[in-house]
Amino acid sequence: MATLTIALMDPPYEAETTTTALRIIDAAVRKGHQVNVFAYEGAVNLTMKDQAAHPNPVKGTTVEEEDHVIPSKLVAGLLGTEQVEWINCGLCVDERGSGNWVDGARRGAPADFLKWSQESTNTLVIGTK
Amino acid sequence: MSNYLLIESRDPFEYGDTRYMYSLAGDLAGKGNEVTLFLIQNGVLTTRSGVKDNPLDSLPKGARSVKVLADEFSLRERGISQSSLSGGVKVSNVDNLVDLLVQEGTKAVWH
Amino acid sequence: MAKILSVVERAYHGTLEEQDDTILWMSHILKNAGADISVLLRSNAVNYAVKGQDASGITIGGVPLSNPPKLDQDVVSLIDAGVDTYVVTEDVEDRGIKQGELVGGVKMVSRSGLADLFDGHDAIWHW
Numbered sequence: 507m508a509t510l511t512i513a514l515m516d517p518p519y520e521a522e523t524t525t526t527a528l529r530i531i532d533a534a535v536r537k538g539h540q541v542n543v544f545a546y547e548g549a550v551n552l553t554m555k556d557q558a559a560h561p562n563p564v565k566g567t568t569v570e571e572e573d574h575v576i577p578s579k580l581v582a583g584l585l586g587t588e589q590v591e592w593i594n595c596g597l598c599v600d601e602r603g604s605g606n607w608v609d610g611a612r613r614g615a616p617a618d619f620l621k622w623s624q625e626s627t628n629t630l631v632i633g634t635k
Numbered sequence: 636m637s638n639y640l641l642i643e644s645r646d647p648f649e650y651g652d653t654r655y656m657y658s659l660a661g662d663l664a665g666k667g668n669e670v671t672l673f674l675i676q677n678g679v680l681t682t683r684s685g686v687k688d689n690p691l692d693s694l695p696k697g698a699r700s701v702k703v704l705a706d707e708f709s710l711r712e713r714g715i716s717q718s719s720l721s722g723g724v725k726v727s728n729v730d731n732l733v734d735l736l737v738q739e740g741t742k743a744v745w746h
Numbered sequence: 747m748a749k750i751l752s753v754v755e756r757a758y759h760g761t762l763e764e765q766d767d768t769i770l771w772m773s774h775i776l777k778n779a780g781a782d783i784s785v786l787l788r789s790n791a792v793n794y795a796v797k798g799q800d801a802s803g804i805t806i807g808g809v810p811l812s813n814p815p816k817l818d819q820d821v822v823s824l825i826d827a828g829v830d831t832y833v834v835t836e837d838v839e840d841r842g843i844k845q846g847e848l849v850g851g852v853k854m855v856s857r858s859g860l861a862d863l864f865d866g867h868d869a870i871w872h873w
Binding site: 637639652655658659662663665666668742743744745746 | 755788789857858860861862864865867868869870872
Binding site for chain 1: 734
């Protein structure tokens with residue numbers, strides 16, 4: 507089995523890239539691979555535990571009916587497989603005040619990303635636009 | 636020679652710079668590299684037959700051609716049916732993308 | 747060690763808040779951490795290599811942005827740190843920038859030369 511390292515930059519709810527990246531990670535996990543994720547800049551907000559569902563007044567749906575997508579729950583699900591490591595860039599977290607993460611995410615630095623990339627089968631950098 | 640996996644998530648309608656990846660794909664293939672252009676998200680908007688001034692048409696044909704794959708979910712999400720695809724575009728998915736990514740030595744480039 | 751090409755194309759997004767470009771910064775800190783890394787400035791990011799950029803003088807709500815980005819100097823710092831820094835010739839010309847306006851030490855590469863540049867690196871990190 508291989509190890510993939512993926513760098514992400516987009517914050518939640520701004521780009522399709524977020525769900526695409528999580529789909530790729532999910533596919534890699536299902537295939538038995540290990541995935542390391544380095545969240546840089548706005549992507550550190552993906553792990554914020556306080557993300558909450560809301561109703562949709564246009565559709566007239568309640569919170570339960572809307573069953574809103576919560577990116578941090580998707581991340582938590584991936585981390586729960588124990589095949590995903592997740593590091594948030596610490597300086598990026600500090601400047602955004604984006605603490606209180608889902609279990610399994612940890613603080614790190616670009617040097618961690620470099621080390622992971624050197625140890626991985628491949629590295630995919632997904633920048634923001 | 637190398638294996639290149641160029642992943643294009645952008646389209647030429649929103650971005651003025653998207654032809655870059657198509658010309659890069661052609662140049663890399665012209666040097667004898669194995670090149671896959673994987674279209675995903677709005678990148679699949681070039682796959683409909685009938686797209687005007689389509690950058691897919693600029694890709695080299697023949698022995699040094701570029702393999703063009705399009706993400707099935709991105710197509711379906713946009714209502715692009717498989718029967719409406721330009722010639723040469725093959726439907727793929729993120730599972731296959733992962734298979735390509737984990738091939739040793741593949742140079743993966745996301746744009 | 748893998749030879750990395752760090753491609754920067756997005757420019758002036760968040761630089762006033764960050765006081766730098768996050769990818770130039772990332773590339774520099776990875777170099778300091780021992781990475782064998784080069785930088786390619788393409789698209790709008792070629793403007794980072796233009797001399798004389800001045801983002802000073804902004805005050806918002808009485809709060810001065812006292813340490814504005816100095817992106818041209820950051821490019822020079824990268825070069826001084828030993829990072830080969832490439833600029834795409836046509837992207838410079840398309841924007842009406844004369845080569846004499848660029849900081850010293852950048853390496854010009856044509857669009858048709860990018861395939862060779864990519865081939866010369868083991869990994870392409872296209873931010």
